Amino acid sequence: QVQLVESGGGLVKPGGSLRVSCAASGFTFSDYYMSWIRQAPGKGLEYISYISSSGSTIYYADSVKGRFTISRDNAKNSLYLQMNSLRAEDTAVYYCARDQLPRGGDVWGQGTTVTVSS
Amino acid sequence: QSALTQPASVSGSPGQSITISCTGTSSDVGGYEYVSWYQQHPGKAPKLMIYDVTNRPSGVSNRFSGSKSGNTASLTISGLQAEDEADYYCSSYTSTSPYVFGTGTKVTVL
Numbered sequence: 001q002v003q004l005v006e007s008g009g010g011l012v013k014p015g016g017s018l019r020v021s022c023a024a025s026g027f028t029f030s031d032y033y034m035s036w037i038r039q040a041p042g043k044g045l046e047y048i049s050y051i052s053s054s055g056s057t058i059y060y061a062d063s064v065k066g067r068f069t070i071s072r073d074n075a076k077n078s079l080y081l082q083m084n085s086l087r088a089e090d091t092a093v094y095y096c097a098r099d100q101l102p103r104g105g106d107v108w109g110q111g112t113t114v115t116v117s118s
Numbered sequence: 119q120s121a122l123t124q125p126a127s128v129s130g131s132p133g134q135s136i137t138i139s140c141t142g143t144s145s146d147v148g149g150y151e152y153v154s155w156y157q158q159h160p161g162k163a164p165k166l167m168i169y170d171v172t173n174r175p176s177g178v179s180n181r182f183s184g185s186k187s188g189n190t191a192s193l194t195i196s197g198l199q200a201e202d203e204a205d206y207y208c209s210s211y212t213s214t215s216p217y218v219f220g221t222g223t224k225v226t227v228l
Contacts, residue, residue, distance in 0.1 A: 036203055044121065044154075045164065045219040046163040059216060095163055103170060104154045108163040 002026040002107050004096050008110030016086050022079040022096030027107075029037050030054075030074040033099035036081050037069065038092035039111075046092075050099050064090075086116045120221035121209055122147065129226040135196040138223045140208035141189060146218055148189035150210035154195045155184060157205045167206075168193060195225070203227045 008020040009061050022034070035050040048061045049070040058070055069082040093113050097105030124139040132135040140147065140155075140173035147153055153171045156164035166175050168184035171191060181196045190209070193200055 019174045036222070044222045045209075046179050047215065047219065052217070061123075101153045102150065102216065104152070104166075104209050104211070104217055105164075105177065106166050108165070108170065118149075 002098070004068045004098065004107060004109035006094065006096055006109045006112035009094065011115045011117065012086055012088060013118050014116055016099045016116070017082070017084045018086065018114060019080060019082045020094050020114065022109055024077045024079065025038075028102075029072075029077040031083075033101045034072060034079045035099040035105055036070060037097055037105065038077075038090075039095070039097045040089070040092045044093075047104070050101065051056070051079070083114070088116050090114065091116050119146075119217040119218045122210060123221040124208060124223045127224045127226065129228055130195075130198045131228045132200065133197055135194060136198060136225065137207055138193045138195075138208075138225070140191040140193070140210075140220045142191075142210055143189055143216070145214065146210040146212040147186065147191050147208075149213060149217055150211045151172070151186075153184065153186060153191040154209045155191075156207045156209065157202075157204050158207065163206065168213050169184055172196075179209075196226055200227050 003025045005023045049060045051070045067085045071080045093111040095111045096109045098107040155168040158164045171186045172184045183194045206223045
């Protein structure tokens with residue numbers, strides 16, 4: 001079945017870096033846009049980035065632009081989010097989603113938790 | 119891009135119908151037929167319930183329906199069941215961001 005599994009979350013100090021990953025299965029990964037959405041503790045959903053099927057088109061929300069980098073490896077059916085210069089306000093559950101632009105995400109992973117704290 | 123406005127909470131008794139509103143602008147909800155609704159149970163990932171304003175993905179109960187009028191979209195849950203108790207978020211394609219989510223609504227089954 002169609003499945004997305006995130007990994008790589010953890011505890012990191014302010015100013016530090018972390019890379020989270022998303023492994024896709026059950027569909028032709030290279031045919032789809034992919035996105036990252038995050039949810040801070042007790043808060044709503046925030047759309048932060050997408051990447052086109054080929055990787056040629058990328059979008060970042062202003063809140064992460066210049067600090068986060070989205071990438072993908074279609075040969076490995078994997079999506080990545082490199083997070084640098086992390087701040088306390090980046091603490092959240094990070095979800096990857098298959099993106100049916102302009103319809104939004106139709107399949108979501110279970111999420112991986114990133115905590116930024118000293 | 120400001121979040122779409124949803125009521126913080128909506129409640130109903132089993133078997134009743136409830137409606138959740140999602141208000142945006144002509145740059146998002148009012149400008150496109152790309153409104154989605156997500157259900158999120160505590161500690162779980164969001165699940166797509168409605169896409170393109172009115173369409174249900176395969177496997178989603180027909181008790182869930184969507185509509186839109188002007189800058190406001192709505193999700194109606196009919197025949198409310200205990201398992202419907204969750205948080206619900208709307209989302210819309212926008213002219214800028216490319217998506218914006220709603221503020222979220224907690225549905226309580228009394």
